[in-house]
Structure formats: structure tokens, C-alpha cells
Amino acid sequence: MTTSPHSDQVRAGQAMYLPWTLPLYDLVAFKINCRFLFRVPVPEVVAMFDRNVSPDHLDVGVGTGYFLDNCRTAPQQAITLADLNEHSLRHAARRLARFDVNTVRANALEPLPLPKAAFGSASMNFLLHCVPGSIRQKAKVLDHVAACVRPGGRLFGATVLSKGVPVGAAARAGFSTWNWRGVMHNSEDSLDDLRTELAARFPSHKLSVYGCAALFEAEVP
Numbered sequence: 001m002t003t004s005p006h007s008d009q010v011r012a013g014q015a016m017y018l019p020w021t022l023p024l025y026d027l028v029a030f031k032i033n034c035r036f037l038f039r040v041p042v043p044e045v046v047a048m049f050d051r052n053v054s055p056d057h058l059d060v061g062v063g064t065g066y067f068l069d070n071c072r073t074a075p076q077q078a079i080t081l082a083d084l085n086e087h088s089l090r091h092a093a094r095r096l097a098r099f100d101v102n103t104v105r106a107n108a109l110e111p112l113p114l115p116k117a118a119f120g121s122a123s124m125n126f127l128l129h130c131v132p133g134s135i136r137q138k139a140k141v142l143d144h145v146a147a148c149v150r151p152g153g154r155l156f157g158a159t160v161l162s163k164g165v166p167v168g169a170a171a172r173a174g175f176s177t178w179n180w181r182g183v184m185h186n187s188e189d190s191l192d193d194l195r196t197e198l199a200a201r202f203p204s205h206k207l208s209v210y211g212c213a214a215l216f217e218a219e220v221p
Contacts, residue, residue: 017063017085025064029126037171038160039211045125045158046070048215052154054120058082060108060145061127065092068099068123075099080114082106108141117150124157128194129186135193138185142201149220155202156217160184164191165212 017025030042049071057075059068062083068075078100083089089103106112108124109131122145131138146155161167162175178184191207194214198205202218209215 017088019087019091022064022087022091026066029063030066033174034213037168037174038213039166039168039171040158040213040215041210044208044210045215048156048158048217049073049123052121052123052156052217054153056118056120058114058119058122058145058148059092060106060112060122060124060141061130062088062092063126064088065095067125068092069095078102080104080119082108082112082114084108108144109138110144112144112148114148116147119149119153121154121156122146122149124155126158126160128157128159129161129184129189132185134188135190135197139197139201142197146201146218146220151220153220154217155220156215158213158215159189159194160186160213161189161191161194162186162212163189165209165214167212171212 034040034042046067049067050073053071053073053075055076056078058080060082062081068079079096080102081089081092082104084105084107086105089105093101093103104113108127124145128138128141131141149155175184175186179187191214195207198207198216198218203221205216205218207214207216
């Protein structure tokens, strides 16, 4: 992996995922943050996976593997997990061990070390708000992930925005703290910018807003 101007921020954004924090991640992220701060129903995110996962799937920014573990439309051939954090990769791979799982350590701001057009679908769930830069800058992640998906395949995910969406007081306070600590980088992320970057790349796409979270689903041209 090469060094970029955002390298320190990239490392900071994934540094919290450690062997002793990952077992608590689902509780904090999905039972508390998604429900009370971001106001996005976790079942809606699971349903997005059910609509879009293909038999050969790529997951970028894997977290704990929660959504692939809980969706009904399970990949039938293989799952490739790509993440910069080796602890997340190991944790998610163990959780998904009933599948054929491959892991790749990668920085999504750089071209992924994977074959082009090799997957039928790819997810990048709750990843963009952890990537440094504005939506216009971090949208290169969309290009890098889409390059790994066959034409007609699906690219989808979710991100938490700060502008153009309803952000409650608790979420606003959380964003301020997390952006200051480098855990999140969404202080300038807006719904309009996300919509613009998706439209520039994917003629066929869908964008849904729940609270201050945006769910996006696209067909790779």
C-alpha cells in the first residue's frame, strides 16, 4: 500500500477496531448509534444486502461482518473481504467461516489489489464516513470498488451524512467528537454531493435517506 496525503487520517479512522473492541461493535454501532443517533433502521440495511448480494460478493470495509452474517441472500460461491484493518478482517472471516472466505488487506482510497470485473456485487457499508476528505474526494472509493464488479453487477452501501439530512443534537455532538478524534470524517459530507457523485458514475441508482444515513444501490455500467 502506498503513502498518500491522507495516510495518517486513514489509519486513525480504522485504529479503533481492535480485538477487544470488535466484540462490542455490533451493540454500540447497531443497537445504539443506528437506532438512537443516526435513526436508520438496521433491518433496512439488512434488506439492502438481501436485494443486492450476488453469489460472488466483495465486501469493502468489513467491520464485524454483521450484515453478511444476517442477510438471507447469502453468497453461494465466495465472499472476499477487503479492509485496511487486519483485526476486522480476522474477526469477520471467523464469523463468516461457514462460507468460502478470502481476505485482502487494502486501502479503499487506492485501487484495490483485486482482479477487475471479478465480482457480481460489492458492498461498502458505513465506510465513506470513515474515509478522509470531502465526498468529492472520497468518491474515488466508488471508482475503485466499482472497477472490481462486472458490468450489470451491483454496488451498494450506506454512509452517515452531516449536511442535507436531519441531524439530531445527540448525533451532532457525536459527529463533533468523532471527527475531532479522527474516527469519522463526515463533517462536510452532504446529501447533494453524494447524489452528484453517484449520478456521475451510475446511470441506474437509488438513494434512500433514513435519519442522517443514506443508503445507496447502483448498477455498475
